[in-house]
Amino acid sequence: MKAFAALIRREFIEHRGAFFIAPLSLVGVLFGAAILAFTVGRVDGKFSGAMFTVAPMRVYELGFLGFSAAWCLYLLGTLFFYCADGFAADKRNNAMLFWKSMPVSDFRILLSKLAAALTIFPGVIYGVALLSGLLLFGVAFTTALVNGTGSAALLGNIAEVYGQVAVSLLVVIVCGLLWFLPYMALVGAMATAMGRWAIPMSLLLPAIISTLEWVTLGGLHPFDTATWNYLSYRSTFPLSEEGYLDTWFMSGENFAAGAFVSDLILRFGWLQVGTGALFALIVLYIASEYRRRVNDN
Template identity: 70%
Template sequence: MMAFAALIRREFIEHRGAFLIGPLILVAVLFGATILAFTVGRIDVRFSGAIFTVAPLRFYEFGFLAFGVAWMLYLLAVLFFYCADGFAADKRNNSMLFWKSMPVSDFRMLLSKLAAALTILPGTVYAIALLSGLLFFAVAFTTMSINGTASFAMLGSVASIYLQVAGAILLALIVGLLWYLPYIGLVGALATALGRWAIPVSLLLPSLVATLEWVTLGGLHPFTTRTWNYLNYRSTFPLSENGYPDVWLATGERFDLNAFAVDLLGKTDWLQVLIGAVFALVALYIASEYRRRASAN
């Protein structure tokens, strides 16, 4: 267990630039640019303060959720490149023999990379998202204070909103990682054999499989096959149209974490989540067997 934890920590150390340092730099640049914009008069404090005053709590809810969605999209993109790079890092930097000297099998080695992709690496991005929410409120409250419209009575309401939205972002993050787990496992398994070529191969593979079905079973074109329809279904986040987010935006009510959780968990196909988890583990096991045999030759 200590060796497994050390392997997960190694993944964080090796890739903290993309999952921690890079996001912190982005937040610092955006925060600094905002402060500079107010300082040099690019933004009218009275005008912006008036905007925040119209519906400050609603504006904060929407802004924090927008930050959360943006960071989740960033996480998905970075995880894709992490799987294509991290699962082949040992082979590329000639440290394979060193890591194979540890009392850990190849499967557990790859499993530690998958565990890092599902826990500590997304956790750092989630922490950055929480920091973004705090900084967003700080800018809004400072602007209202300068404008003379701020009230400390709203701090309690803001704290409640912060917890509600933070919980929703965390829940969406967990469900999203579980939902896209087969893609993470597939790209990682391909990277074990192909290295960074796993990036173009993983993008091209669905089209090849759909084309093969079209050639063998017929159809109008490759993008009307059952394979392509299934991949579209598994690539779409479980929140459907006319779900709670759409209803919340149309009503103007306060964001409700419980209603969001019921909607998201109820619309998630948990059988597909289980099938995806099994697929990811099988793909990693096959990749570990290839890694073990390839390094022995």
């Protein structure tokens, strides 16, 4: 277990630039820009504070939810490139013989990389997202104080919104990781064999498979096949239209994490999650066997 934890820690050390340093730097730049905008008069503090008197909760809710959605997209993109790069890093930097000498199987090494993509990296991004919301919290309340509309009640209301969105963001990240797990494992497995060529191949592979189905079984066009429809379904996070978010946005009520999470869980395809996890383990095992046999020869 200690060896497995050490492998995960190694992944964080090697990729902390994308998952820790860059997000913190981005938060620092955005926070500095916000402060500078107020201090040099680019933003009217009285007007901004007045917004918090008209719809204080809605302004902060939309702001924090917008930041959360942006960080989820950032996490999705960085995990894709991590899986396409990290699974081939040992072979690329000539460290393969060193890791082959360790009493750890190739399957456990690849599993540690996937575990890092599911735990420590999303955890860091989640922490940065919470920091973004906290800084937005400070900017919102400070603006209200400058305008003379700040109060203990407003502070408590903003804190409640912060907690509601933070819980919802955690659930979205966990569900998103489970939903996109087979893609992450497939890209990592391809990277084990192809290296960084796994990036373009992972984008071309769905089109190739769908085209082969169209040629053999027929259809209107290559993107009107059962394969393409299924991959499109698995590539879309199950936050369907006319769900809680649409209802909440039109209602004007405060954002409720319990209602959002319940709606998400009810719409989630848990059978798909289970089959995706099984698929991920299978492709990782195949990749580990390829890695072991190729390097033994």
